[in-house]
Amino acid sequence: MIGIFSYLVFFACIVLILGVMTLGLNLQWGYTGLFNAGVVGFYAIGAYAHAILVTAPRPDLIGNFGLPWIVGIAGAMAASALAAWIIGLATIRLRGDYLAIATFGIATTIQLVTLNWDSLTGGAQGLPAIPRPLSTWFGSPLGFNLFYLGLLIAIVGLVYWALERILRSPWGRVLKAIREDETAAIALGKSAQSFRLQAFVLGSTLMGLAGALYVSFIGFVSPFDFLPILTFQIWAMLIVGGSGNNKGALLGALTIWGIWAASGVLIAKLVPPAYAAQGGAVQVILIGLLLVASLLFRPRGLIGEVPVVSRHADD
Amino acid sequence: MLAQSLADGILTGAIIALGAIGVSFGLQILKFANFAHSELLTWGAYLALVFVAFAGPGTPTAELSFGWQMMAAMLLAALLTGGLAWLVDLLIFRRLRRMGSHPMSLVFAAFGAALVMRHVVVLIWGHGTHFYTRELQIAIEVLPGVRMLPDQIFILGLAIVIVVALHLYLTYSRTGMAMRAMAESPSLARACGIEVENVIRWTWILSGGLAAMAGVFLGLTPQLHPEMGFSLLLALFAASILGGTGSLAGAVIGGLLVGLAENLSVFLIGSGYKTAMPFLVLLLVLFFRPQGLFGEKS
Numbered sequence: 001m002i003g004i005f006s007y008l009v010f011f012a013c014i015v016l017i018l019g020v021m022t023l024g025l026n027l028q029w030g031y032t033g034l035f036n037a038g039v040v041g042f043y044a045i046g047a048y049a050h051a052i053l054v055t056a057p058r059p060d061l062i063g064n065f066g067l068p069w070i071v072g073i074a075g076a077m078a079a080s081a082l083a084a085w086i087i088g089l090a091t092i093r094l095r096g097d098y099l100a101i102a103t104f105g106i107a108t109t110i111q112l113v114t115l116n117w118d119s120l121t122g123g124a125q126g127l128p129a130i131p132r133p134l135s136t137w138f139g140s141p142l143g144f145n146l147f148y149l150g151l152l153i154a155i156v157g158l159v160y161w162a163l164e165r166i167l168r169s170p171w172g173r174v175l176k177a178i179r180e181d182e183t184a185a186i187a188l189g190k191s192a193q194s195f196r197l198q199a200f201v202l203g204s205t206l207m208g209l210a211g212a213l214y215v216s217f218i219g220f221v222s223p224f225d226f227l228p229i230l231t232f233q234i235w236a237m238l239i240v241g242g243s244g245n246n247k248g249a250l251l252g253a254l255t256i257w258g259i260w261a262a263s264g265v266l267i268a269k270l271v272p273p274a275y276a277a278q279g280g281a282v283q284v285i286l287i288g289l290l291l292v293a294s295l296l297f298r299p300r301g302l303i304g305e306v307p308v309v310s311r312h313a314d315d
Numbered sequence: 316m317l318a319q320s321l322a323d324g325i326l327t328g329a330i331i332a333l334g335a336i337g338v339s340f341g342l343q344i345l346k347f348a349n350f351a352h353s354e355l356l357t358w359g360a361y362l363a364l365v366f367v368a369f370a371g372p373g374t375p376t377a378e379l380s381f382g383w384q385m386m387a388a389m390l391l392a393a394l395l396t397g398g399l400a401w402l403v404d405l406l407i408f409r410r411l412r413r414m415g416s417h418p419m420s421l422v423f424a425a426f427g428a429a430l431v432m433r434h435v436v437v438l439i440w441g442h443g444t445h446f447y448t449r450e451l452q453i454a455i456e457v458l459p460g461v462r463m464l465p466d467q468i469f470i471l472g473l474a475i476v477i478v479v480a481l482h483l484y485l486t487y488s489r490t491g492m493a494m495r496a497m498a499e500s501p502s503l504a505r506a507c508g509i510e511v512e513n514v515i516r517w518t519w520i521l522s523g524g525l526a527a528m529a530g531v532f533l534g535l536t537p538q539l540h541p542e543m544g545f546s547l548l549l550a551l552f553a554a555s556i557l558g559g560t561g562s563l564a565g566a567v568i569g570g571l572l573v574g575l576a577e578n579l580s581v582f583l584i585g586s587g588y589k590t591a592m593p594f595l596v597l598l599l600v601l602f603f604r605p606q607g608l609f610g611e612k613s
Binding site for chain 1: 605
């Protein structure tokens, strides 16, 4: 019983971390129409920035500053924001699918850097022993996980609330206007490029935050946590959940990760260990089919965008 | 060293070019970035493996490590992969076109299709590597300081033949002309009485066939694995965008340049970052000449 409970706590933590990433992507695609196919790259930057800032110093590495947790979180967000700003300056004016190809390439390059820059990232071995916040206060892993779950709920709540607020503000309306009709938005005197860049940076900052939250939960980071498939999973979450709706983004994270985890457990029970690779393939095939089926049969997603009419329309 | 890298680069480039032609077709005629195209390379390679498993790679002919059976397997794989590409279109992309979905929906669907296609390969053939033949080959010195395997020389020659044949097809056949018309302007092509769905079908079949041949060449130099196509995805996009999405020659020259850049980059940035090279090329092109080297400014 306690086994299932602690698994559910762990599962909920992962869903919330993925949820932060999906919220970031929703800001970029759902609200602004920016096709970021390099989600995992910004996630990796956040994860490594956090790990490098908070892990205890080691003579063979140039990073590892042993700073407090909160500095690591802030640093991770700043690093991914800075990276997104530089990348955005170079790519934001590209048309939809070209932006996707460019950002996909950026994520590939970032993963190569984490793999090859040994003196900073520990190379293929990764960085172990990343301190977890307040972990000495808790006697059992479950105790810590429950505390972390509470922390994540608070952070996701805060992110959700902040996003809802800014998206309802005039700033958020400009984003939607650019998505719907860029020329019209420009004609109304809004600098489309500058708003798109802001949304790109802000969304990527959330992805970086998710990376930091992930490594400070797991306590370990390696280049193999950042394979391109994660980007496609996050996209599946957004599309299946409903892009243009923050509740949809979170529901999508829960649905896709739920199916991923459940099918993993089921396959582990049914498939002999010799066929583990095939079992893993079935898991990915399920996600792919779900993404395609959602586009074909429920393009809005589970809960899609809610049409908004100006409150002055009745006058 | 440099000459050898040049030769290796031209060979990689020829294979990338064959794949990049399909990506260019996707961008020009089908009007979307087909992230699933790289999986057609993988499928082509593995389908040929099935025929090779039945008939064997053949007795080594001349200096090559395989016989005519290998070429027959490649042609069959090209036909079947063309069919597979068309089937994916029927099942997914055509429906999305008819639903009048957001243009980017096609790209999302391609993400999904790519995941399914790549992992069905793992499901059937496993994670490990496969070989068409374990025949050993001795490299020949083609130029002073440049050694190539006979298989590699053969592949290069065949790739040139395929590209020339394709050029003739696109220039003189009715379907080829219709494809070029679609690339210029779909609505105008439709107004001229071109059957759009027919052109789209042939585009998929051709793309699939070319991808399969690129996949078989990849498998011959020297092995097959489930990520073989996917690991080339960026190179394919880089080549097709670099060449400019206006012409066949563009995709071919783009492919060669990307192959050369990848192989020569070892001198510049080390082999660890070799796979990032196509991306750097791509970024430079998108930044300075988004219409590609040979494309016209829209």
